[in-house]
Amino acid sequence: MPESLPDIHAQVDAVYRADAGRILATLIRLLGGFDLAEDAMHDAFNAALERWPVEGVPGNPRAWLVSTARFKVIDALRRRTRFEASQDTIAETVHGSAAATPDADEELPDDQLRLIFTCCHPALPAEARAALTLREVCGLTTEEIARAFLTSAPTIAQRIVRAKAKIRDDRVPYQVPSGAELPERLGTVLAVVYLLFNEGYAASAGPSLTRADLSAEAIRLGRMLVGLLPEPEAIGLLALMLLHEARRAGRVSANGEIVLLEEQDRSTWDRSLIREGISLVERALATRRFGAYTLQAAIAAVHAEAATPEATDWRQICALYAALLAVQPSPVVELNRAAAIAMHEGPAAGLALIDALIARGELRDYPLLHSARADLYRRLRRNDEARIAYERALALVKSDPERRFLEKRLRELV
Amino acid sequence: MKYICLGYIDPNKFASFSEAEVNAMMDSCFAYDDQLRANGHFKGGEALQPPNTAMTLRYTNGRVVATDGPFAETKEQLGGIMILEARDLNHAVDLISKHPGAKYGPWEIRPAADLGEMARQSEARRGITKG
Numbered sequence: 001m002p003e004s005l006p007d008i009h010a011q012v013d014a015v016y017r018a019d020a021g022r023i024l025a026t027l028i029r030l031l032g033g034f035d036l037a038e039d040a041m042h043d044a045f046n047a048a049l050e051r052w053p054v055e056g057v058p059g060n061p062r063a064w065l066v067s068t069a070r071f072k073v074i075d076a077l078r079r080r081t082r083f084e085a086s087q088d089t090i091a092e093t094v095h096g097s098a099a100a101t102p103d104a105d106e107e108l109p110d111d112q113l114r115l116i117f118t119c120c121h122p123a124l125p126a127e128a129r130a131a132l133t134l135r136e137v138c139g140l141t142t143e144e145i146a147r148a149f150l151t152s153a154p155t156i157a158q159r160i161v162r163a164k165a166k167i168r169d170d171r172v173p174y175q176v177p178s179g180a181e182l183p184e185r186l187g188t189v190l191a192v193v194y195l196l197f198n199e200g201y202a203a204s205a206g207p208s209l210t211r212a213d214l215s216a217e218a219i220r221l222g223r224m225l226v227g228l229l230p231e232p233e234a235i236g237l238l239a240l241m242l243l244h245e246a247r248r249a250g251r252v253s254a255n256g257e258i259v260l261l262e263e264q265d266r267s268t269w270d271r272s273l274i275r276e277g278i279s280l281v282e283r284a285l286a287t288r289r290f291g292a293y294t295l296q297a298a299i300a301a302v303h304a305e306a307a308t309p310e311a312t313d314w315r316q317i318c319a320l321y322a323a324l325l326a327v328q329p330s331p332v333v334e335l336n337r338a339a340a341i342a343m344h345e346g347p348a349a350g351l352a353l354i355d356a357l358i359a360r361g362e363l364r365d366y367p368l369l370h371s372a373r374a375d376l377y378r379r380l381r382r383n384d385e386a387r388i389a390y391e392r393a394l395a396l397v398k399s400d401p402e403r404r405f406l407e408k409r410l411r412e413l414v
Numbered sequence: 415m416k417y418i419c420l421g422y423i424d425p426n427k428f429a430s431f432s433e434a435e436v437n438a439m440m441d442s443c444f445a446y447d448d449q450l451r452a453n454g455h456f457k458g459g460e461a462l463q464p465p466n467t468a469m470t471l472r473y474t475n476g477r478v479v480a481t482d483g484p485f486a487e488t489k490e491q492l493g494g495i496m497i498l499e500a501r502d503l504n505h506a507v508d509l510i511s512k513h514p515g516a517k518y519g520p521w522e523i524r525p526a527a528d529l530g531e532m533a534r535q536s537e538a539r540r541g542i543t544k545g
Contacts (some may be wrong), residue, residue, distance in 0.1 A: 042453075046454040076449055141501060143525075153502075154503065
């Protein structure tokens with residue numbers, strides 16, 4: 001029975017959303033570059049809109065799209081070579097490869113990984129990696145990416161155009177790094193995924209819907225990575241994202257105000273995400289080759305396991321922060337560790353560590369340092385010092401919910 | 415999404431072209447347009463006659479004043495417009511970068527604005543109801 005046109009459109013859209021990244025990944029390998037591959041893929045999707053209503057949806061839509069795209073490229077080059085003799089060699093290459101390997105339409109399992117590693121290549125500027133990954137791997141449009149990053153479409157478009165030109169001009173190899181190169185290159189990929197997650201997670205009010213989608217995309221990428229390359233840190237990052245995501249509903253009140261971990265309604269936490277996150281943490285820890293993402297996930301898991309804030313195992317959290325500091329020395333980690341120690345040993349111990357950070361000139365303009373410090377003074381009932389620290393934090397924060405949160409704390413001091 | 419692509423040319427540049435050069439340029443542009451059409455990207459377009467055929471109207475001191483010539487006297491002039499169907503802005507950029515016309519002058523690409531909601535509000539203000 002012929003399906004109705006809107007149904008076919010919805011099906012083509014669904015295939016695009018689910019598989020464009022995989023199809024593109026295979027085409028780039030087969031055609032030797034983004035330019036030909038992308039055009040050809042879009043033309044193949046357009047052909048699907050025309051032909052599927054007549055011919056029916058093929059049994060394997062992805063294979064159909066890949067082979068149609070290849071045909072489109074040969075067709076386009078044939079048209080072009082009529083006018084531009086210089087294109088002869090490219091046409092030869094494509095004709096040649098098409099003829100030599102009749103089953104080349106088949107995708108290789110690591111095609112998608114090739115694409116991810118290329119989009120996150122260290123030769124590209126960091127901001128371009130995120131945009132390129134969202135567009136080429138996740139199938140988002142330029143306009144969607146621009147909305148998510150609260151910037152204009154031409155800004156994102158130019159980033160993507162330049163990144164692709166760089167990949168072409170520098171001849172960035174289209175391959176999955178191996179051996180000694182892998183850990184560092186994987187680190188770059190995971191950094192992009194985590195950045196996307198945080199972009200989506202940080203926004204809590206107002207036009208936050210599209211931004212929550214960014215977190216969903218990051219989790220989708222994280223799952224994809226764990227499926228394709230189950231390295232401990234990839235597993236650790238997925239766990240970390242799931243454990244944060246589990247608390248999304250509880251971290252903002254109905255009227256858009258920030259709710260701190262200790263004040264969150266733990267019944268709003270998503271238990272199934274927590275279970276999945278914890279089992280991933282255990283899997284990553286068991287490899288004994290874990291790093292910073294796994295340790296952060298382990299910390300989030302300890303919080304998630306506590307039925308009440310008072311039941312939190314602060315001793316374990318302090319130990320995990322010490323381990324984290326050993327693999328990833330950073331003032332922000334030190335600050336977090338200081339806050340954990342304040343919970344475990346009392347506010348004075350935490351305050352001493354924060355003051356030591358300040359004495360070293362670290363994080364002086366970091367609002368969270370001043371709000372953490374204010375909080376410890378408040379708990380020590382040193383309200384004047386607390387007030388000064390809250391005011392310092394207030395002068396440094398940028399988002400409205402953060403500002404309202406600090407103002408509320410200030411009012412409560414009196 | 416629909417993108418309106420404005421193709422600019424420098425009319426003086428073409429004065430020095432031989433007939434064979436003009437033919438080669440036109441053939442390559444038409445061939446690419448055909449390819450865009452075949453893949454559902456070409457949703458319409460027109461080439462424009464030279465700027466000296468243009469009239470510009472302007473509302474000045476409460477009435478419309480007509481002057482001869484184009485709105486802006488610049489070296490590069492609007493030579494044609496194309497309505498392009500593309501998935502997103504980068505796709506439109508890719509498609510137009512391959513257009514042979516890009517060798518002869520700049521293209522400006524802009525998304526078409528959807529005024530549907532504005533039109534509905536306007537109709538409501540004007541008391542027009544549509545079934």
